Amino acid sequence: MSLANQVLAINNDLPIRTDKPVHSGKVRSVYWLTDADSRRLIQQKGYNVQPDAPLAIMIISDRISAFDCIWHGEGGLKGVPGKGAALNAISNHWFKLFKDNGLADSHILDIPHPFVWIVQKAKPVMVEAICRQYITGSMWRSYTQGERNFCGIELPEGLEKDQKLPELLMTPSTKGILKDIPNVPEADDVNVTRQDLINNYQAFNFRNTDDINYYEKLLTDGFTVISHELAKLDQIFVDTKFEFGYVTDASGNEKLIYMDEVGTPDSSRIWDGAAYRDGQIVENSKEDFRQVLLNYFPDPDVLLNKERMPERFALAADNALPQDILMQISKIYTNIAEKITGQPITLSQDPKNEIIEILRQEYQLID
Structure with a gap:
């Protein structure tokens, strides 16, 4: 299994039953469920929402954005291995802690897979x-x-x-x-x-x-x-x-x-x-990737100057970053996630098919 296959880069093409357009952001895609499926899941799973509340499947990807661009690597690497699972695991951990501390709820109702949230419309x-x-x-x-x-x-x-x-x-x-x-x-x-x-x-x-x-x-x-x-x-x-x-x-x-x-x-x-x-800054966040990009390209002003956006988009599209840069970022994400949650982040062998199987078998959302 190649590293590229373990990365979920495209997350807006899953065969989830929906009657609305799929909304894709820089990292996540949102599939709004049909009214019938929303009602069925609310009843079956006992979610604490109104019986007619619209629900969505939110699927994270391993894509990485910085300076308003999506970046890719050599060898067909269209994202950062482990990044999506790490982000979701960290958020899940904090949301639970917020609830335990009497703060507020989140939009998440269910977590079928490390890449997937079932959310309520807010x-x-x-x-x-x-x-x-x-x-x-x-x-x-x-x-x-x-x-x-x-x-x-x-x-x-x-x-x-x-x-x-x-x-x-x-x-x-x-x-x-x-x-x-x-x-x-x-x-x-x-x-x-x-x-x-x-x-x-x-x-x-x-x-x-x-x-x-x-x-x-x-x-x-x-x-x-x-x-x-x-x-x-x-x-x-x-x-x-x-x-x-x-x-x-x-x-x-x-x-x-x-x-x-x-x-x-x-x-x-x-x-x-x-x-x-010790007087040094060691980033355990995407800021490290931003600094790497600023050091990697000879003219960092392209990344910082919003008046040069066309050049910036071209820079991201035309440059496959060395694989070791993306693996360095992978290590930052997975290490901090494992520290925070106390659980290992394991790379899925075939994340897209895993998601499809779970949503078909356990949630009946795929025909």
Whole structure:
């Protein structure tokens, strides 16, 4: 079995019964189930949702994106071996811990396979909820250029690169392009202030202004839970992105839940604690891959300058990265997943056929 066959790169072509288009993001594909299949599964499996709630199958891939591009390797390697299983395992672990700690539920109802989630449809809050405990990355770049106000929060003078911040910062940005909001440009991923959220709570899909306090509590509590657990492994939780949405449970209660993924190497920066105390940064997240790309290509400005997107897309399409680069990233993902969960990440021999068999035999979702 070649390494390329153990990678699930294309995840939008499975024969799952659906009457809607398959939605594919950079890493996951979503198959909305038919009303009949949703109702049947809710009844058969006893999911805590309304009897007519729309359900979806969410399938992760091993694709890797960075700088808004999908990258590939030599030898037909269209992704990073073990990456998908590692991301799902980490998210599953944190979601369970959140529930155990009395935080909120997630959109996940069932986990048929390491690559697969059965999820309920949520009404998303249109905010990328970002939490930062250290000054690094884009925030540090802006700070060096004299910026001190981030999402309405004033940072002090004299901070140094990669330093721990005086307090945990919440720096939200828009999720998608939102229109007709005062002081908020109509573009994706634009920084907003807490006051922007309060003044325009309906435009961001919040039910009321009290829920902005609740989302901030879930954000900081979730960050704290993960940070404490990672500290036990001598890993530093640097920053992360959370997403939230509303669902209605079987009793008719509308509630705010965690969505997407949490605390993964794709959505967070995680540093090695021992190296940090030694004055070095060792990334246990996708940030390592970004740094590798910046060092690998002779003109890193192509990767950093959004005005050169056509060149950037061409760079990703035309360059098969050395296999050892993707295997280095594989090791980062699988190692941190095994540390966090205490369980081995094993590579599927044929992930696509495994998924098809499980969804056919146990869920009757494939004819």
